[in-house]
Amino acid sequence: MLLLALLLAAAAAAQAQAPAPAPAQQADSDPERWRTLTAVVAPGAFNTYVVKVDPPDGTNPAIMLTLTQEGGQNSDVDLYCNRFGESDYVPGPDTAEWSSFGIGVNKDQLWVPPLDEAEQAAGVSADLVCAVWHAGFGSAPVPYTLSMRFEFNITEMIPEEQEVARQLFDRCCTQDGSCRLWKAANADEGGKATGLTGATLVDADLCQFGACEDGYLVQLVAQDWGMACPFPGDLFAQFEKLQGLYLSYNNFTGDINEAARNLSALPGLQELGIGSNSMTGRLDGGTLLCDLAQGTVEMLQLSRNQLTGTLPACLFNGNSTLWQFSAAYNQLEGSLPDAFQTSRKLQLLDVKGNKLAGSVPASLADAPSLALLDVTNNSLAGMLPTFTSASLQVLYLSFNNFSGAVPENLGAHPSLRTLDLQNNSLSQLPAAWTGQPEADQSAPLRFLRLSYNQFGGGFPDGLATFPNLTFLLLDNNDFSGPLPDPTAGQFPSLRIIDVSNNQFSGTLGNGWAQTGLFRLPPRGSSPMYWNTFAAANNTLSPPVPDYLLDAELAAVVVLLDGNGFEVPETSFSGAAGSADKLTAPSGSGSGNAGSNSASTSGSSTGSDSSGSGGLSGGAIAGIVVGVVVALAAVAALVAVRMQRRRRAGPQNVGSGKFDRFIDDEAAAHLGMPPPASPHFRPAVELTSSRV
Known part of the structure; x- marks a missing residue:
């Protein structure tokens, strides 16, 4: 006897500004179809x-849930599940025990293993609470089908592919400390296959580290295994139905073009991650990478290797199948290719930490699907182009040599959530920021960093009514005049503001006490988690308002050193320290992990200085990271390593497609985190028939 009841909880927006998703359809009473549910999820929301689960008496099956995105859209919709009763929070990217993995275009699966003996003895329920999340990339609601089936016979790899796995072990796992997870699995009770390498028993069934279909490996998650050998592309190419290959944080060597030549033989390969290895070669060293990028591969992660050359145009033109490409922290030179005119798929481009020069080509700024661009820490220069993509959400342009004006259309962009422009020579702000506050402002901007530029004039008052603005960093510029005295309802979401090292004058008004700085509760007891008001090293005048003198009682960090009044000592007075101008982060050309810089916004930026006084880069990083941890966010401003093994089932790669291919240090590029996952409250029961 089987019984599946899908209870729809109230669809909750993952971000306050996201529209509520459409309700799920009622369950079909047809017993052959009631295990499938169809619904719609809105951008930035979840259902x-x-x-x-009521399996047949005496059985303990695994559960396979399949999420199929309908309508042909290329959005990022993912599935997360926990055992029911283990947590009272909605499962999400940082709170789920199991997350889905892609098995094809617009199709994900999530595999939940049978209850183990300890769970059965403890009476753990097999029931699940699951959530379908729309990460927000793409502006349209996404229809989907969610189906479930029981699996009583878990798939094992066919013998031919197990033999390939043994060869892989012999070639890459013989050094001390290599292949730790794989070797640990050999000691698991009930190993599926045996092969002898010296004294080591090899469990050659790689299905446990990814996913298999009909005995063929379709996904392998071997990140951070410490595999040490020349890249074994000839062996990977023998897993003939492989679709996802995740190999970052190993010790592979060899030429990237030779690797591409071997992997091009895989007819269905869609996702390839080999970042943080020691691969070499020129990206423009022939057409082999182009064969991958113009075949079936949609996501290509090459960050933190030792790659050289220039970015070939074939990766981005109209024939390219890529919608995510990352080659951060290599040794790439030349300019960004002006090859995006016909690009219709590219959503993510991450090339930070290289030696790129020239300007940002207009064709890149016009790429219609572009959602995330990171060119941090290069030598790009010139005027910023007008970014016309309606999908643009995250833009990192810091540590370059850009000059002139911030494009007007970025001022109130309809989808932009994160904008980091620090350490350039920009001098003019958009009118939407400098004009009078608009009562009906709806721009979703949450993180704005303008530090270390040449901006002058008065405080950008127009930002006061941006409803989601959470982090505002204006330090180390030439702003002058009085700081605003906010009125009720202004800066409602603000948690951190830094205006240090400018020329602001006058007194501090009482209006800041009405903003999110003092109205939003802290995210923890340590000052690392407190809201922050930093205005050090200006020419502000006394008196200091009482609410600032008592800020410690309100759990708000206040930094006012270096002004025209004496600052009472507090437990955090002078916490900013002093240092010279921020320097660009290290890591360019690094072939392995381990040298990640601290990150303030989740981007590649981050150093421990922020001028003399005010918030230091490290202080901001600590505060932001503290907020992120407390929020348990959607793979946004956290250094995401979500590829932990799930119980006894397959090792699921981090679920969101963007999460999987952003450099760990930069996983936060997805923008600022939404509020903490809401408590789970089941609502309408969707009953079903028994079979």
Whole structure:
């Protein structure tokens, strides 16, 4: 007897500004179809369900949930599940025990293993609480089908592919400390296959580290295994149905073009991650990478290797199948190719930490699907182009040599959430920021960093009514005049503001006490988690308002050193320290992990200085990271390593497609985190028939 009841909880927006998703359709009473549910999820939102499992008596099956995105859209919709009752929070990217993995275009699966002996003895329920999340890339609601089936016979790899796996072990796992997870699996009770390498028993069934279909490996998650050998592309190419290959944080060597030549033989390869290895070669060293990028591969992650040359145009033109490409922290030179005129798929481009020069080509700024661009820490220069993509959400342009004006259309862009422009020579702000505050402002901007530029004039008052603005960093510029005295309802979401090292004058008004700085509760007891008001090293005048003198009682960090009044000592007075101008982060050309810089916004930026006084880069990083940890966010401003092994089932790669291919240090590029996952409250029961 089987019973599956899908209980639809109230669809909750992952971000306050996201529209509520459409309700799920009622369950079909047809017993042959009631295990499938169809619904719609809005951008930045999620739908939650309870999957109540009543398997046949005496059985303990695995559960396979399949999420199929309908309508042909290329959005990022993912599925997360926990055992029901283990947590009262909606499962999400940082709170789920299991997350889905892609098995094809617009199709994900999530595999939940049978209850183990300890769970059965403890009476743990097999029921699940699951959530379908729309990460927000793409502006349209996404229809989807969610289906479930029981698996009583877990798939094992066919013998031919197990033999390839043994060869892989012999070639890459013989050094001390290599292939730690794989070797640990050999000691697991009930190993599926045996092969002898010296004294080591090899469990050659790689299905446990990814996913298999009909005995063929379709996904392998071997990140951070410490595999040490020349890249074994000839062996990977023998897993003939492989679709996803995740190999970052190993010790592979060899030429990237030779690797591409071997992997081009895989007819269905869609996702390839070999970042943080020691691969060499020129990206423009022939057409082999082009064969991958113009075949079936949609996501290509090459960050933190030792790659050289220039970015070939074939990766981005109209024939390219890529919608995500990352080659951060290599040794690439030349300019960004002006090859995006016909690009219709590219959503993410991450080339920070290289030696790129020239300007940002207009064709890149016009790429219609572009959602995330990171060119941090290069030598790009010139005027910023007008970014016309309606999908643009995250823009990192810091540590370059850009000059002139911030494009007007970025001022109130309809989808931009994160904008980091620090350490350039920009001098003019958009009118939407400098004009009078608009009462009906709806721009989603949450993180704005303008530090270390040449901006002058008065405080950008127009930002006061941006409803989601959470981090505002204006330090180390030439702003002058009085700071605003906010009125009720202004800066409602503000948690951190830094205006240090400018020329602001006058007194501090009482209006800041009405803003999010003092109205939003801290995210923890340590000052690392407190809201922050930093205005050090200006020419502000006394008196200091009482609410600032008592800020410690309100759990708000206040930094006012270096002004025209004496600052009472507090437990955090002078915490900013002093240092010279921020320097660009290290890491360019690094072939391995381990030298990641601290990150303030989740980007590649981050150093421990921020001028003399005010918030230091390290202080901001600590505060932001503290907020992120407390929020348990959607793979946004956290250094995401979500590829932990899930119980006894397959090792799922981090679920969101963007999460999987952003450099760990830069996983936060997805923008600022939404509020903490809401408590799960089941709502409408969708009943079903028994079979």
